[in-house]
Amino acid sequence: MTKLLIKNANIIDMVGTTPYLGDILVENGKFIQIEEEITEDEADVLDAEGRFLIPGFIDTHSHLLLYGLYKSLVELTPQAVGNIGEIQTALKQRADVTPAGEWVVGHGYSEIELAEDRHITIDELDAISTEHPIYIRHSSAHMGVANSRALEIAGINEETPDPDGGYFARTDDRLNGLLFELPAVEMMLPHLPKPSKAEMIEALAVAESDYISKGITTASEACVGLAHGKDDYDAFMAYIKQENAMKLRLMIDYQLMLESESLKELSFDELKQQIEDLSQGQCTLDSAKFFQDGSIQINTAALTENYYNVDDKSHIIIPQEKLEALYMDFARRGYPLTTHGNGDAAIKSIIKAYAKVNADSDYEKVTRVEHIQTGKYEDIEAMKANNIEGSFFTNHLYYYGDKHYEKFLGPERAEKMDPARWAEDLGVLYTLHSDCPVTPISPLDTIRIACDRMTKSGRVLGEDMKLTRFEALKAMTISGAKLNCTESENGSVEIGKAADFVLLDENPLDDDIVLEDALIMYTFIDGDMVYKRD
Structure with missing residues (x-):
């Protein structure tokens, strides 16, 4: 060379x-x-x-495959549509050029950014078409909205029971097309048009190119299996055989690993070796990925106190004893553990379960909490005490902070959202992330938000919670390397x-x-x- x-x-x-x-x-x-x-x-x-x-920036939590695949869907992000009428227009334009009976799928939908400040209804989707099944994916990836034809195809009707950890919303005892949380959404996903393996590989190539243009040199796919189940895994395995520039790490959905015949018996070291051999060392296995709650902006993050706008705290997804058993099973197989936790009730549940794993003297892998949006000071202290690491979704402060302040959390909790400052002060190893495509991919943007803590309206959430520029840059470089256990290889100029x-x-x-x-x-x-x- x-x-x-x-x-x-x-x-x-x-x-x-x-x-x-x-x-x-x-x-x-x-x-x-x-x-x-x-x-x-x-x-x-x-x-x-x-x-x-x-x-180079080290992105420790985003969804490259979803990001790439979404480029072929109808864009319904706040940057593209501002009200329900504009959503209908965008979907109708796609329906008009789509053969009858075929799907029309949108992405990036966020009701809290719409002028009406409410969800689109099943009737408003049916007004576009009842010949086309229509489904729109929420920006959080934790809910979606379907028209009546889409519900019919998915076999969801008035008698369909809510799955554990999710639900089908109703208005006046009638299904309104809203599917909340992954267990409900996953009943729709198998019926959506499946991209071919070639299309998925191309989506990953597009994502890699965009990520590199943002200065990212190492990225972690935060959940292989979230888009199309095992097809995700097959696409990644084909993609990493190619000659790719960016270094890649894979978190794999724990359910996929339990259900897949080719994965369920493998130890971490065995699967890691397979992936590294296929990619000639350019890709590696990161961890087993779990979800313990949903999203604040759809009232499904699990809190210890009621939401500001509803008399409800939501709930954890996996019962505590089952979560602890799952963790121990994967820990015995040598897997690092990564778990999505937005609400403080979910965070406490995760910490409690991790503490049992970390108490096992034979377990020496990383245990991580992802997002930590409403973690309290005592939670960050508990992370420190139990050698638990984390990544903060600080982008929420800018993109959703006003709504959290006014609607979902109220002023007091919103001021303390995404408490990376506490992690910095307590010496907890942490990173920052965008959770792309939930929010745009841009490490420089993420650093700015963590330092300014400013919302779209210009409101500062937690003046005393700001990071310095150096602290935030550290979180996206050398701290990312430490979280990945690659600090001897990258993350600094040495x-x-x-x-x-x-x-x-x-x-x-x-x-x-x-x-x-x-x-x-x-x-x-x-x-x-x-x-x-x-």
């Missing part, structure tokens, strides 16, 4: 807190020399011209580590600089340029 010499870079190595001007020599995909000035006649030279060089780095036009640690994707000039992975701004 040709040597690469980066000249005149302002280096933010994530070892020290202050940028310094210097040169970096890369060989065989690794940093081999970092000095104030380096001369190397045989190297290709890139003059950074004073730009700021940082480690001799011997992979030359995964990004060149920014401005200093991201300067509070006067607006953090946005336009700052990214180059992304390099293993010393190869994989993105250059046009």
Whole structure:
């Protein structure tokens, strides 16, 4: 491999807190020399011209496959539609060019962003078409809305019992088309049009390209199985055989691993080895993935106190004894454990179960809580005491913070949402994430939100909960590497580590600089340029 010499870079190595001007020599995909000035006649030279060089971003929680697949669906995000009429127009435009009887599927729907501030109804979807089954996927991925034809195809009628952990909503004792939480949504998913394996592979390639353009050099797929069950796994296994640039980690849905004949008997080490062999080391197994509650913005996160807008706390998904038994089963097979927990009741349930696993002296793998949106100080203390790590969904502060403040949580709880500050102060290892496609993928945007804690309206939620620029950057670089147990390989600019780095036009640690994707000039992975701004 040709040597690469980066000249005149302002280096933010994530070892020290202050940028310094210097040169970096890369060989065989690794940093081999970092000095104030380096001369190397045989190297290709890139003059950074004073730009700021940082480690590549490590995204520890997003859904690459869903992100890529959603690009072929009808976009119903807040950026595309503002009211129910616009949703109907967008869906009708697709229905008009879709053969009768075939599906029309939308994504990114969020009722709290609509002018009407309510869900679209089954009647409003039926007004578009009753010949086409219509289904729209909520931005949270934890609910959806179906027209009557879609419910009929899925075999959901007035007599259908609610599945454990989910429910079919009703208005005046009549199904209204709203499906809440994964067990209910999963009754619809098998009937949706299935992308071919080739289409899924192409979706992953599109996602990888977009992620790299945002400066991401390592990404974790947060739930293989969430989109189309075992088909997800098959698509990923085909995709990783290709020559891909970005480093990939796979969290796999625990139910998929229990039900799949090819997976259910495998230990973590056995499955990890299979994945690494297929990908020639470019992809690895991250963990077994669990869900213990839903989403705040659809009132399904499990809280210890009632929601601000309804007399309800929601509930955990997996009963405590069953959760603990599941954890112990996967722990005995050597799996790191990752669990979705938004509400503080779910977080407490997860911590209690993890504490039992971590008390086993033979278990030395990572236990993680994902999102931690309404965790209380005592919960973060308990994470510290039980050696539990986490990742905060701080993007919610900007994208949904106003609604949480006014509607779902109320001012007091909203001010303390996504308490990464407490984790920082207590020394709990944590990262930040976008949960893309729930919110847009952009590490710089995520860092900005964690530091500003500002909502769309300009309201600041928790002045004393802000992170510094360095703390937030650390959470998306070296802390991500530590969470992934790869800190000896990446996450900082040090001799011997992979030359995964990004060149920014401005200093991201300067509070006067607006953090946005336009700052990214180059992304390099293993010393190869994989993105250059046009």
